[in-house]
Amino acid sequence: MSQRLRWGLVGGGEGSQIGDAHRIAARIDGLIDLSAAALDIDPERGRAYARDLGVAPDRAYGTWQEMLEGERSRPDRIELVTVATPNATHFEIANEFLRNGFHVFCEKPLTMTVEDANALLKTAEANDRLLAVNFGYSGYPMVREARAMVARGDLGRIRLAVAEFAHGFHADAADADNPRVRWRYDPNQAGVSSVVADCGIHAMHMIGFVTGQHLEAVSAHFASLVGDRILEDDAALNLRYSSGTLGRLWTSAVAVGQMHGLNFRIFGEKGGLSWHQEAPNQLFWTPLSQPTVVIERGHPEASDAARDATRITIGHTEGMLVAFANLYRDLHRAISAGEQGERDLALSLLPMGAAGAEMVAAVDAAARSTKDNGAWVELPKTSL
Incomplete structure (x- = not known):
């Protein structure tokens, strides 16, 4: 459970409403490293911001397609991808990463149509990958x-x-x-x-x-x-x-x-x-x-x-970033347990693809x- 998870982020670039929340939450427990990113619709702006965040230059990608191509053959490839892009893009991005063997954590709504949502569930099952959705307040x-x-x-x-x-x-x-x-x-x-x-x-x-x-x-x-x-x-x-x-x-x-x-x-x-x-x-x-x-x-x-x-401790304010962090910790636990052939309690609390x-x-x-x-x-x- 102590092994750090290699994580990639698609979307959530500089100035986005949700990007900082994901990045801060993922880092709180020291279990997840931002290893790759494609952060912005403007490729150069996205690459520059990813480098500013400490992502290695060769893993600061201009598009999610570049990120998928660059990561899937690496021996140290990312294990989990967060999709934090506009609604209309969720299905294509999540489906391609699942199909290529990456776990996916997707912003809500999961997709724009029922057909696409059910197709994602099938892709996740067929590739034995975890698909979760950021209903972060459940944390x-x-x-x-x-x-x-x-x-x-x-x-x-x-x-x-x-x-x-x-x-x-x-x-x-x-x-x-x-x-x-x-x-x-x-x-x-x-x-x-x-x-x-x-x-x-x-x-x-x-x-x-x-x-x-x-x-x-x-x-x-x-x-x-x-x-x-x-x-x-x-x-x-x-x-x-x-x-x-x-x-x-x-x-x-x-x-x-x-x-x-x-x-x-x-x-x-x-x-x-x-x-x-x-x-x-x-x-x-x-x-x-x-x-x-x-x-x-x-x-x-x-x-x-x-x-x-x-x-x-009791009496101190604890807010949204920690709630989101609980989901990222659940993701780490669930992925780690899955690799060991176990089923972790985190799966009962994570908002999964079916939800x-x-x-x-x-x-x-x-x-x-x-x-x-x-x-x-x-x-x-x-x-x-």
Whole structure:
């Protein structure tokens, strides 16, 4: 388990929204080395930035195709590739690296279509490679504590799950031509959905992760509230899960005053839980007919999964970078265990390709539902 993992990054160049988060998270435990990179749509800019980050000049690539060609025949080739590029490119890049024997960690959404998502699962299986998806918020210790409490039966049967992921950073109509914003509402680059595919799937995945259930059907209403956007910037969804749990989801990019806005509430027969990503150290637990209890991150009676995900002592702030780092550590553990013919606990916590495919199917179902006036649309069984 101490062997360092050779890692490559595609996308996430200088100034990108997510690149630094991946690089910092991957380095926190000292288990992963950035050995190769193709960071930018501009080849020269990408090569220069990779060299600035300490990547050897001959492994600072201009394109992902150069990186694939350069790495696949090296005796010290990278083992894991992170795909942190725009949505429309995920399938081709991930598929080619999987096909050539590399493990892949892909940003969400996994792909833009259900067919492509299922094809990636088949490629990963055929080549015996790990395919995981960056639903990074599942790495928070108190999210894993909530999952452990539900699995232990503390809440009894789960009746209702309510989640939100709403921010207001796309509310300014004057931002219509900002390239960082514009692509998110372009079907050619974002697919059939904008805010649901960008933010809503984190909340949907969170419900499934905590409750241990699969999403079976969706009823949705999309709205485009700013300018002439083709894709939605606000959405409300009803969700039906595999053990009968009813879900409610609101996601928005035009909720002025909301900063990040990811939270969930889980209601069972015996009590309820709530968690807010902007205050991640506390999980609120209300047993039936009893006062609410605050469970603090780092408490010695927390579950094994929560304690393992906790890096600093109780009372100190622990945030997104460490949550992402927990997924990178899980990747290291899972890949190391696989090479030794073992199955590591990390595989039960990592958001695997099947979870990514399920969320792609959920987005597709939601888009079809809103076109049919909110009719219930079932997810294809093959996506689960």
